[in-house]
Amino acid sequence: MSLGTALLIASAMGCADPVLDEAIDALGPEASGVPTGPLHRPGQPCVLCHSEAGNAPPFLLAGTVFVDAHSLTPIDDVRVDFIDTFGETFSTTTNCAGSFIVRPQEYSAHSPIWVSLRRDEVLREMETPIYRDGSCAGCHSDPLGTASAGHVFLIDDPEVEQAPVSRCP
Amino acid sequence: MPLKLAFAAWSGIGLALLMPCCAPSLEEQTSTHDTTLAAPAPDSFPEVGEALQQSCATLDCHGQVGRALRIYGYGGLRLSLLDTPLGDPTSELEYLASYESLVNLEPEVLSEVFTWQADPNQLSLVRKTRGIEHHKGGQRAIPGDALDRCIVLWLTDNFDPDPCTDVVNAEHPTIE
Numbered sequence: 596m597s598l599g600t601a602l603l604i605a606s607a608m609g610c611a612d613p614v615l616d617e618a619i620d621a622l623g624p625e626a627s628g629v630p631t632g633p634l635h636r637p638g639q640p641c642v643l644c645h646s647e648a649g650n651a652p653p654f655l656l657a658g659t660v661f662v663d664a665h666s667l668t669p670i671d672d673v674r675v676d677f678i679d680t681f682g683e684t685f686s687t688t689t690n691c692a693g694s695f696i697v698r699p700q701e702y703s704a705h706s707p708i709w710v711s712l713r714r715d716e717v718l719r720e721m722e723t724p725i726y727r728d729g730s731c732a733g734c735h736s737d738p739l740g741t742a743s744a745g746h747v748f749l750i751d752d753p754e755v756e757q758a759p760v761s762r763c764p
Numbered sequence: 765m766p767l768k769l770a771f772a773a774w775s776g777i778g779l780a781l782l783m784p785c786c787a788p789s790l791e792e793q794t795s796t797h798d799t800t801l802a803a804p805a806p807d808s809f810p811e812v813g814e815a816l817q818q819s820c821a822t823l824d825c826h827g828q829v830g831r832a833l834r835i836y837g838y839g840g841l842r843l844s845l846l847d848t849p850l851g852d853p854t855s856e857l858e859y860l861a862s863y864e865s866l867v868n869l870e871p872e873v874l875s876e877v878f879t880w881q882a883d884p885n886q887l888s889l890v891r892k893t894r895g896i897e898h899h900k901g902g903q904r905a906i907p908g909d910a911l912d913r914c915i916v917l918w919l920t921d922n923f924d925p926d927p928c929t930d931v932v933n934a935e936h937p938t939i940e
Contacts, residue, residue: 676939678937678938678939679937680936680937681937682937684939705902706901706902707822707936709936709937709938709939711939722839722850723822723823723839723840723849724822724936725822725824726822726824726825726901727824727825727900727901728823728824733823733824734822734823734824734849739848740848741841741842741843741844741845741847741848741849742823742827742828742829742841742842742849743823743849744823744848744849744850745848
């Protein structure tokens, strides 16, 4: 390989973001039997790929809601409410994979953004706001630890709050 | 290896071995230069730390170990391996870890600001908070507001806990 060719390849590779590429690779392949779409990859950091750099249609905010802290059963039909620092609000609902999506053209939010979840009588409010990461799983990944709040869930105490029944097939 | 090159290489190694004997000792260096840097005292930090926790320390911002300025505490990054973001209240050790992270960002400039009340905008912490310098988290304070006064008064040896308390007690917008 000539030096010119090597420099050309090196310069082309310099346009990529190796950190982002590595983070996307770490997500692994698609689950078998789940087509690419709103039901795929629940619980993963959606905005990694769903951004301009990630080459998938960009999301402003996205994530997955599970039933409780100890369960990876997704919960549908949860209303996800957002309010930003200027009081601008937006609401959406989780699908059958427990996931929700907010596209940039739907909500022009300015951080910090506060989030709450509601399904039937259960209300769960996030204690700290979102500043930068539009992926819930950016901070809410498993396992729960020093730098992760664990997955997003609706039911705090199953003895006090009743786990909602899924309306999905 | 040609003889000249070999000689040059060996003399280089010889010089390198001799250098430590000729260089001034650490004691000699420190005795001729004033290396004492001043900073706000850590015992006044918890109030500032709480305000920073509220405004800067979520897990997607400065509650991350990859940050030069990393803030530990309740609601964000935890110091103890046994703790979780919504576990125990912020500990003394976490305040100290956050303090050390902050004062070690630009210690020489901080010393000037603290001792001589040099322009606090010399500190990237202040420039970024005020939005003067690019900050991924955006402008977080306006000169004179509670967060700004909390930080800047502390940095300039005029600590006042009231604006820090105002930051902590500030209500955020809520959905009706």
